[in-house]
Amino acid sequence: MNEQTNTSLAHDLRLALLRSDPALSHFDPLPRIIANDSFAKGHCGWSQLVGNYEGDLDTMLPGYAQHSSAMLSTLSHWDAGSHGGMNSSYALKIATKPVAGSRNVAIKRHTFRKRGPIRLEAYVTFKPEANELKLSETDVRSFGFLFDLQGGDQDGDALRVMPHLRFLNAENGHHTQKWQFKQRTSDIKPMGAEDKIVSHDHLNPNDWQDLPGGGQRLCYNEIPTKVNWTYLCFDFDLETMQATGFRCNDRVFDVSGFESIKIPAMKNLWCMLNICLFAETDTNKRAFLYVDSVCLSGDF
Amino acid sequence: MLPENITAVVTRNETWAGVAASEPYEAGWAKEAVFFVRALKQPVGMPAKAFVDISPDGIRWVPEGTEFTLPSSRDGISVARVSHFGNWLRVRAQFDDGAECTVLVTLHLKA
Numbered sequence: 001m002n003e004q005t006n007t008s009l010a011h012d013l014r015l016a017l018l019r020s021d022p023a024l025s026h027f028d029p030l031p032r033i034i035a036n037d038s039f040a041k042g043h044c045g046w047s048q049l050v051g052n053y054e055g056d057l058d059t060m061l062p063g064y065a066q067h068s069s070a071m072l073s074t075l076s077h078w079d080a081g082s083h084g085g086m087n088s089s090y091a092l093k094i095a096t097k098p099v100a101g102s103r104n105v106a107i108k109r110h111t112f113r114k115r116g117p118i119r120l121e122a123y124v125t126f127k128p129e130a131n132e133l134k135l136s137e138t139d140v141r142s143f144g145f146l147f148d149l150q151g152g153d154q155d156g157d158a159l160r161v162m163p164h165l166r167f168l169n170a171e172n173g174h175h176t177q178k179w180q181f182k183q184r185t186s187d188i189k190p191m192g193a194e195d196k197i198v199s200h201d202h203l204n205p206n207d208w209q210d211l212p213g214g215g216q217r218l219c220y221n222e223i224p225t226k227v228n229w230t231y232l233c234f235d236f237d238l239e240t241m242q243a244t245g246f247r248c249n250d251r252v253f254d255v256s257g258f259e260s261i262k263i264p265a266m267k268n269l270w271c272m273l274n275i276c277l278f279a280e281t282d283t284n285k286r287a288f289l290y291v292d293s294v295c296l297s298g299d300f
Numbered sequence: 301m302l303p304e305n306i307t308a309v310v311t312r313n314e315t316w317a318g319v320a321a322s323e324p325y326e327a328g329w330a331k332e333a334v335f336f337v338r339a340l341k342q343p344v345g346m347p348a349k350a351f352v353d354i355s356p357d358g359i360r361w362v363p364e365g366t367e368f369t370l371p372s373s374r375d376g377i378s379v380a381r382v383s384h385f386g387n388w389l390r391v392r393a394q395f396d397d398g399a400e401c402t403v404l405v406t407l408h409l410k411a
Contacts, residue, residue: 050309057340060313076358129359
């Protein structure tokens with residue numbers, strides 16, 4: 001066999017193994033799986049995004065002060081009992097407070113070994129708290145995800161790069177249903193007096209831009225306690241620090257107009273590879289983002 | 301595999317007064333739970349009476365039966381241990397008029 005045949009055989013074998021593995025066949029991972037999180041295995045390292053502070057928790061920016069811990073949920077509802085996940089009883093649940101505009105964020109923190117392609121895949125669903133007997137389809141403002149990245153300490157081009165994508169489901173009661181990204185964060189503010197810790201609220205409500213062609217009607221189902229799982233896949237190249245692909249269920253979106261938040265590198269975040277998942281509520285009702293499973297993979 | 305356990309911060313640096321409660325937390329996978337409530341600042345007025353609540357749906361709440369008193373001084377910590385609680389848990393506190401406490405509420409769950 002020549003080298004080309006060997007490569008093709010290895011590819012086919014890998015694909016066959018992936019597709020015959022019930023834990024992985026619902027994903028299309030790149031060659032190396034960095035994390036394969038299924039929440040019947042526990043929280044899998046997903047914790048709350050706590051804001052920076054120094055000396056006193058009162059220094060934490062308000063956007064972060066509202067965050068609380070994600071939980072393991074069976075999607076239990078008053079009318080139908082536990083809904084459960086796709087392959088187990090459990091999903092990770094990210095819940096906002098019942099105050100319009102509130103958000104909550106779960107984070108998983110890694111570093112990377114090589115600046116190359118990475119892929120984030122997940123199965124998620126969203127609903128508001130089912131405390132009214134009506135459809136409530138415009139109560140959740142958005143759900144979304146982001147990477148928080150920084151190049152290596154020897155890289156001449158190192159920046160802190162934060163690609164954000166959210167599904168803006170509704171805004172001020174209007175059922176918008178479109179994908180958005182953002183290129184700007186808030187002002188970077190010092191925490192305390194020691195000039196060592198700063199903070200910026202990159203998920204503040206301002207500066208979201210529509211992804212060109214990014215309108216999408218997702219499966220919301222007919223009452224607040226019925227959910228359907230939605231597939232997300234986001235490709236990013238750590239070498240060029242550019243998005244290279246985004247799909248949601250059957251739709252593949254053009255990311256040529258997508259840009260990330262880019263700010264100067266910070267002095268202690270080298271090779272950072274963080275993932276955040278978040279939810280925002282549009283009304284005085286809790287918004288819930290449920291995450292059945294997450295796969296982070298890379299080509300290295 | 302080791303059994304799951306988790307420390308969840310359900311309320312952080314919030315000043316409670318009147319009737320206040322932590323956000324609903326699903327813990328159906330856990331067999332035991334411990335709430336710690338720490339006073340981050342010097343409480344004002346009489347220490348509040350606190351209650352563990354359980355719920356069939358995370359929306360409607362009933363007292364689980366455990367009662368305790370919130371801290372009377374800064375960095376004081378109050379504790380409530382519960383088991384056999386179903387799925388949903390929260391802590392509720394009732395303050396006298398003018399009383400308040402800035403709290404850190406942590407929930408420690410073990411399968």
